[in-house]
Amino acid sequence: MATNKKNEKMSREEAGRKGGKATSKNHDKEFYQEIGEKGGEATSKNQGKEFYEEIGKKGGRSSSGQRNN
Secondary structure, eight states, X not given: OOOOGGGSOOOHHHHHHHHHHHHXXXXXXXXXXXXXXXXXXXXXXXXXXXXXXXXXXXXXXXXXXXXXX
């Protein structure tokens, strides 16, 4: 019996990838710079000095423990 694609659910990972690709097609570099700046400002307002000290100690390691090169 063949599966019907309309009835198959998309995983969150697949949905995120699909949405990210669509967003990247519709927006340019400046869009991403602007939302990154807004996110940085929001983080700065919501986090204290200790937060930045801790992420500074991590020295560029990703959350999975792998090095970002």
